[in-house]
């Protein structure tokens with residue numbers, strides 16, 4: 333399948349890298365367009381992909397078009413490429429708060445639209461992507477798209493109503509985890525550990541703890557209890573977190589992020 337990227341910023345590049353590293357897509361089948369020539373030159377050099385002269389040329393030569401620009405220019409780009417989108421081409425969106433309905437409103441409801449919410453670990457094949465298909469995508473095409481997306485991590489079809497909260501707990505979550513790890517490393521540095529060593533240890537310890545939940549299927553509260561020895565060290569950390577409002581801060585973070593996705597969708 334010929335795939336075109338409109339926009340090769342942070343997320344566009346992460347997906348592109350995911351496709352290449354996973355070998356799901358051949359470099360000859362990837363076309364990119366971005367007004368930032370430096371980004372294009374770097375990606376052409378690094379991955380051997382081809383560039384298109386403009387958005388329309390890219391749309392003409394691609395079967396799947398990935399719109400990886402900021403949400404506020406989605407309407408403008410779709411209007412621009414509209415005449416090159418027939419009922420066979422697929423448009424894949426990744427923007428926060430950009431509904432299938434809105435894309436159909438511009439392209440027509442006879443077009444094939446896939447709304448996704450990827451996340452940055454796609455770059456290292458450990459991403460998680462939420463997927464919504466419009467009614468024009470066939471069963472075979474759904475399977476083909478999910479297969480492509482699972483090349484760089486997990487991919488799950490979800491109800492579009494849940495896309496806002498999915499954005500908070502998947503699309504945006506790397507930033508939350510990054511702050512979490514940075515702050516933990518500050519604590520380690522405070523106690524004499526070199527920062528780079530702390531990051532190395534934390535990335536393993538946090539990933540392992542997260543995998544325990546998926547692999548053991550135990551309730552996270554139970555896993556926490558198993559770590560807290562009576563009168564031991566861990567319960568001191570737990571008590572400090574509760575005192576600092578850790579849970580409330582995280583619930584509010586998910587809530588605010590979800591609200592923002594809703595707001596973006598109302599624009």
Ligand SMILES: NC(=O)C1=CN([C@@H]2O[C@H](COP(=O)(O)OP(=O)(O)OC[C@H]3O[C@@H](n4cnc5c(N)ncnc54)[C@H](O)[C@@H]3O)[C@@H](O)[C@H]2O)C=CC1
Nearest residue numbers: 338339340341342343366368400401402403426427428450
């Ligand atoms: N950064 C992330 O972790 C995630 C981002 N997203 C979504 O990805 C989209 C892009 O976000 P980022 O990559 O973070 O932004 P970014 O600012 O890094 O990338 C946007 C790219 O679009 C390019 N661009 C601007 N006008 C263009 C045009 N007319 N045609 C083609 N390209 C054009 C810019 O030069 C830039 O390279 C957003 O819609 C965002 O909601 C979704 C999930 C995660």
Ligand SMILES: O=C(O)[C@@H]1CCC=N1
Nearest residue numbers: 427428499503504505
């Ligand atoms: O911050 C944003 O709006 C995008 C969507 C999810 C992650 N980054």
